[in-house]
Amino acid sequence: MTEPLRSIAQRFPGVPTVEGAGVRLRRSFSNPEVPLFDPFLLLDRFGSSNPADYLAGFPWHPHRGIETVTYVLDGRVAHGDTLGNEGVIGPGDVQWMNSGSGIIHQEMPQRTEGALSGFQLWVNLPAKEKMSTPAYRGLSAPELPTVSTDGGTAVKVVAGTYGAVVGPVQGIPVDPTYLDVSVPAGGAFDLPTPTGYTAFAHAIDGRGTFGGTDTESVESGETVLFGPGRAVTAHAGDRGFRFLLVTGRPLHEPVAWYGPIVMNTRSELVTAMQELDHGDFIHHRRPIVEG
């Protein structure tokens, strides 16, 4: 018997949140949702044409035990970290950062003429990788392949595989797929998904439906978590439908979360706090750049 198509299990409208030094953003899911999105921990969508909403940025702060994935749609975010990386993430660029045992970085949106917008996703690390050596991938827009189908759908592949195209972010422990999908008005899209993997989508623009039986549109700004099934399918409404589609292998491990640090046990959080206090949080300082 063939597994069904994935249908929507739960919808998340997003919650207005102030983060960093005073950045207004919309939080799709976070620690209250653990373990629903396992291995994904958090999705924030930032976006504003008012610099007062974002200029305060995210000054120097630590991370341990997770990967942070920043995808800028519009505008620019300057960053620097204790690995020695620094630069600017511009429109269409992705930064995939493995904090591993510890990194301290800053992420500072720059004043822009139009809007600043983008996403940050937190991807959990398996217990055995939480104290791994930090690593950093910076991918500029031209390095991220886009697949166009006969039906006019365009799929930007950051991680995972779509058709014959493999995204440039590889070797991530939870085997993620990260796609930016643009389906023209009336068009369709489908992606086979491994059994047991978590899958969710976030509607960026327009509206459309997912799955074989759902008829209620998903609107821009909504995040939907899919139930089990062999594939995610989408149909675009009359304005087209652009969405992020993310899948990954769940870890099924305990989550101990304090702010920007996500470990497995409370005592690991205490250790991290003590190391921050004592100034020995950073175990690796040399520049390491992959990809």
Ligand code: MN
């Ligand atoms: Mn950060």
